[in-house]
Amino acid sequence: MAFFEMAKTAIRSFVGKPATRRYPFVPGKVTPLSRGHVTIDVASCISCGMCMKKCPSEAICVNKDEKTWTIDRLRCIVCNSCVEVCPVHCLTMDTVYSPAVTTHSGLEVFHITYVKPEKPPKADSVDENKEQA
Amino acid sequence: MSRQIVMPFGPQHPVLPEPIHLDLVLEDETGVDGMLSIGYLHGGLETLVEKRQFPEYVYIAERTCGICSFIHGMTYCQGIERVMGLEVPERAHYLRTIWSEYSRLHSHLLWLGLFADSMGFENLFMNAWKHREFVLDVMEETTGGRVIQGSCKVGGVRRDIDQETLKKMERDLKGFEKGLKEMANVFLNDDSVASRLRGVGVLSRNDAYVCGAVGPTGRGSGVPIDARMTGYAAYGELDFSPVVEQDGDCYARCAVRVNELFSSIEIIRQSIDRIPGGEIEVKVKGNPDGEYFSRSEQPRGELVHYVKGNGTKYLARSRIRTPTLTNIPPLVKMLQGCELADVPVIVLSIDPCIGCMER
Numbered sequence: 001m002a003f004f005e006m007a008k009t010a011i012r013s014f015v016g017k018p019a020t021r022r023y024p025f026v027p028g029k030v031t032p033l034s035r036g037h038v039t040i041d042v043a044s045c046i047s048c049g050m051c052m053k054k055c056p057s058e059a060i061c062v063n064k065d066e067k068t069w070t071i072d073r074l075r076c077i078v079c080n081s082c083v084e085v086c087p088v089h090c091l092t093m094d095t096v097y098s099p100a101v102t103t104h105s106g107l108e109v110f111h112i113t114y115v116k117p118e119k120p121p122k123a124d125s126v127d128e129n130k131e132q133a
Numbered sequence: 134m135s136r137q138i139v140m141p142f143g144p145q146h147p148v149l150p151e152p153i154h155l156d157l158v159l160e161d162e163t164g165v166d167g168m169l170s171i172g173y174l175h176g177g178l179e180t181l182v183e184k185r186q187f188p189e190y191v192y193i194a195e196r197t198c199g200i201c202s203f204i205h206g207m208t209y210c211q212g213i214e215r216v217m218g219l220e221v222p223e224r225a226h227y228l229r230t231i232w233s234e235y236s237r238l239h240s241h242l243l244w245l246g247l248f249a250d251s252m253g254f255e256n257l258f259m260n261a262w263k264h265r266e267f268v269l270d271v272m273e274e275t276t277g278g279r280v281i282q283g284s285c286k287v288g289g290v291r292r293d294i295d296q297e298t299l300k301k302m303e304r305d306l307k308g309f310e311k312g313l314k315e316m317a318n319v320f321l322n323d324d325s326v327a328s329r330l331r332g333v334g335v336l337s338r339n340d341a342y343v344c345g346a347v348g349p350t351g352r353g354s355g356v357p358i359d360a361r362m363t364g365y366a367a368y369g370e371l372d373f374s375p376v377v378e379q380d381g382d383c384y385a386r387c388a389v390r391v392n393e394l395f396s397s398i399e400i401i402r403q404s405i406d407r408i409p410g411g412e413i414e415v416k417v418k419g420n421p422d423g424e425y426f427s428r429s430e431q432p433r434g435e436l437v438h439y440v441k442g443n444g445t446k447y448l449a450r451s452r453i454r455t456p457t458l459t460n461i462p463p464l465v466k467m468l469q470g471c472e473l474a475d476v477p478v479i480v481l482s483i484d485p486c487i488g489c490m491e492r
Contacts, residue, residue, distance in 0.1 A: 033277035
């Protein structure tokens, strides 16, 4: 048994630099994998609703008729589930956390601007087939 | 004989970090008995299982606890995998082992800090949490989450760790271990810590066995109970043995956790050395039909997840038994004959996680 076992560590901590960052003067530590918040590319979303089906906290609502993608930031648990299931990869995970809010204003509505590309007319494809034959 | 009084203790109490109510039966200042009541935190997580598809329930299982969240997710996944007969790739098993052991380091360091705080050693508390920060940073770098990792899924893991990062993790462990040794020296050899903990809340080996103590509470009393020895994930292929102390007092339980830090580091090293290449997940087809009791070793003791599937995407039943519930009868035993001033230290020595127990 001994006394003052902690003294060495305590003196080193006292003299040395602080162990924590001086947040908010210094930005918080972020890694490439950090899960901050979900972002959407409205130009490529096809409104398939997979993200809505797979969301464990029911935070996402996709309205096909009104062409909107709504997320409740206060319900979202940032699990990355929607990003993984998105077939067109229009959802991405941003590494920066959403700022804190003072009112219940977590609902964010995005208007989907994706336009389905028109299929080439059938007659052309028939002609092509004929040419190939 | 002096008169017996009943003293209410908790659920909101400055030295008790968890919402548990304790009716202490005292004779002067000596504890005669303790009656514990729980039920302040019920969240209904187990009912959610009927409303969420089984692959999504992993996220909810993980949120049972904020400290050993990865192990909860992994145990649930193991249960579903057994029901569905899935063969998880070897690499996924090793990655699960690595993250489990980092969770254990995180939990033990958090507990050691709180324990130092409960005996008024603020300096040591800050020091333990400083080391914990290193573990959380590694977790974030490899999984994307500091506390809720979200890297386990039915059939394997979501993320791989590349070889370069694994080597870096192994290198960083050296400096981390050096700092831990310095901190462990204070916990194990400092006289002020020992005089606060030695002979306090003694649980004999027989009592520990009869009351069903698990985890460090059981191991501190000389019962070598450790679910990792069953060989789930990659534990069957690694060389380690449970850390056991014989005295059964608060000091022994503290010593078990301090020594387990080094045992965990050794397990991580072995896993990094032996990790095979290959796939990290298998494709899941169909729905679970059947039931399984999945066991694993949490930092606090043995964790059991019961899952029952009925052939649909929604499970019929899920039930969780956490080690805190198992460690409550031993806690009542420890409180018999203790001093009133020692009660916070004794309650904390089983590492109670009421949020985890009541969900």
